[in-house]
Amino acid sequence: MNDTLSKYLPEHAVKPVFDLIVTHRVHLKIVNERQTRHGDYRKGLSGKHEITVNSSLNKYKFLITLVHEIGHLVAFEKYGRNIRPHGKEWKHTFQQLMIPYIRPEIFPGHLLPLLARHFKNPSASSDTDTTLSLALKQFDAANDKNYIFEIPYGTVFRIQNGKIFKKIAVRTKRFECLEISSGKTYLFNPNAEVEVLSSY
Structure with missing residues (x-):
């Protein structure tokens, strides 16, 4: 799993993310790009916590998306299934899970203040935070868009x-x-x- 994660995550995020996956018994699938979402969490019929993340995301976006989805899992486990998917319980959980990664060993220095601002009140998608989204997109593979x-x-x-x-x-x-x-x-x-x- 560590070898796989190292292809998709910043180097210093691999071990703590692996530990997070093990702690919460996440079944992670890295999937082909979906146009409608970057990632997804659901509890399977067997009780397994299934998280999918798009393989096309750059390593910083992949990290944010994976922690976003683990945030759903942890919030549902802690507060119950009746909470709003991106309500205050999820926001607080996502914030707490993400804070340890907002440091210069993991993210480039110019992203840190944008991330700190975003995670004061994280939104359902970092794409709606235009400044952060554009800053993250500079790490995407080149395209003609x-x-x-x-x-x-x-x-x-x-x-x-x-x-x-x-x-x-x-x-x-x-x-x-x-x-x-x-x-x-x-x-x-x-x-x-x-x-x-x-x-x-």
């Missing part, structure tokens, strides 16, 4: 599920985009990755 905040108004683009939009306006912190097929307007976070279509 653009962030929505980078492209000019009037640009037509495609998202992962194949739907096509045009960027039309900004509303507070998000961008208003028109879905070409339906004429409906949707809001996108600035750090959404999109594929620009030159033929439109």
Whole structure:
């Protein structure tokens, strides 16, 4: 397990994460990328704690996602199954589990203040924290995508599920985009990755 984890995690996080997995009897599966989520936790019919994490995540995002999912397990075990999935019990649990990893041996120095700020009140997904999300994305493998905040108004683009939009306006912190097929307007976070279509 340690050899496998060392492919996906920062070096100094491998042993403490392995200990966390053993302590909470986690059955970890590293899976192909899913567009809708980075990770998932569920208690299987056999009572096994099953956690899946996308193999495509960079090592810092992988660590945050895995600890996020272990946070669900620990919060449910401690507070019972009736708590809200990303409610105050989970936030507190995730915070406590994550704090030991927010140090310079594990994360690059420029990420530490962003992580410290995020974990004062962690959200359901670090993707909704635009500043942290963009800082983490610089460690992703290179791809041909653009962030929505980078492209000019009037640009037509495609998202992962194949739907096509045009960027039309900004509303507070998000961008208003028109879905070409339906004429409906949707809001996108600035750090959404999109594929620009030159033929439109």
